[in-house]
Amino acid sequence: MKRLLPFPYLSLLLLIVWLLMNNSASPGHILLGLIFALLIPLGTSSMRKNQPTLKKPLSAAKYLLMLMGDIIVSNVEVAIQVLGPVRKISPGFIAVPLDITQDLPITLLASSISLTPGTVSIEVSEDKQWLYVHVLNLVDETKTIANIKQRYESPLKEIFGC
Amino acid sequence: MSLFVEWLVILLLLLGAFFLMVGSIGLAKLPDFYTRLHAPTKASTLGIGAVLIASTLFFSVTQDGISVKELVITLFLFITAPITAHMMGKAAMHKEKKAIDRTRNLHLQEPARNRQPPKAPETTE
Numbered sequence: 001m002k003r004l005l006p007f008p009y010l011s012l013l014l015l016i017v018w019l020l021m022n023n024s025a026s027p028g029h030i031l032l033g034l035i036f037a038l039l040i041p042l043g044t045s046s047m048r049k050n051q052p053t054l055k056k057p058l059s060a061a062k063y064l065l066m067l068m069g070d071i072i073v074s075n076v077e078v079a080i081q082v083l084g085p086v087r088k089i090s091p092g093f094i095a096v097p098l099d100i101t102q103d104l105p106i107t108l109l110a111s112s113i114s115l116t117p118g119t120v121s122i123e124v125s126e127d128k129q130w131l132y133v134h135v136l137n138l139v140d141e142t143k144t145i146a147n148i149k150q151r152y153e154s155p156l157k158e159i160f161g162c
Numbered sequence: 163m164s165l166f167v168e169w170l171v172i173l174l175l176l177l178g179a180f181f182l183m184v185g186s187i188g189l190a191k192l193p194d195f196y197t198r199l200h201a202p203t204k205a206s207t208l209g210i211g212a213v214l215i216a217s218t219l220f221f222s223v224t225q226d227g228i229s230v231k232e233l234v235i236t237l238f239l240f241i242t243a244p245i246t247a248h249m250m251g252k253a254a255m256h257k258e259k260k261a262i263d264r265t266r267n268l269h270l271q272e273p274a275r276n277r278q279p280p281k282a283p284e285t286t287e
Binding site: 021082091094113117120123136138 | 180181187191192194196197199200201203205211230231237241243245247251252261262265266268270273279280
């Protein structure tokens with residue numbers, strides 16, 4: 001089972017995406033999707049690095065919902081800032097110290113930061129200890145850093161159990 | 163299609179159009195590359211999100227069965243948008259694009275470009 005299905009989540013995702021793209025759940029497409037879901041992970045397994053696995057799928061779902069909410073809220077905030085006078089915007093760079101160490105959680109954290117308006121992750125330091133972020137309107141540096149760490153990093157840490 | 167769904171679709175389309183417009187305004191208005199990076203990459207998330215929900219609603223009501231391929235668009239968008247933003251920011255950093263002078267913590271640009279940990283700031287804020 002382990003040899004045939006090395007990445008069950010990836011297989012499941014492939015099947016779901018295949019069915020969504022075809023916009024149908026007919027037996028033919030399910031069969032074809034299953035074949036792809038089995039073959040693609042096998043064919044690409046040599047390219048994959050060992051990544052930490054999802055320890056808590058439920059917290060991951062909660063994290064996604066929270067992220068959606070944050071995206072909506074901060075989108076409105078950024079819209080107000082953009083439509084207001086530019087003089088009021090004080091952009092800035094911040095360096096966020098990282099507690100998570102593996103590639104996948106850092107990627108997810110950086111992507112979450114970039115997805116929420118007002119912050120874009122620019123660069124990760126080579127030793128993977130610092131994440132550089134550009135903030136559109138930096139008011140309180142320590143507060144922004146604490147917010148990122150507490151809102152996004154600690155749930156990710158919990159999800160991947162690292 | 164019932165009146166309620168019709169209104170909902172109209173509302174979502176207008177909302178999406180509004181946020182996409184804000185993104186474009188930001189692109190034209192903001193002062194430097196890094197701040198301009200924020201507007202279009204962000205507007206796409208909520209703006210396109212609203213348009214896609216409207217599309218799902220419209221085609222689910224007017225056609226047989228529910229339409230879910232918009233979900234795939236959303237998924238791909240949410241995967242690619244932060245990566246493009248990240249790559250553009252990174253490229254700007256390496257091209258030593260000027261950030262406007264009132265940008266705070268400009269000293270962080272240097273270590274970020276070299277992927278080094280930040281040095282202690284000269285002044286504590």
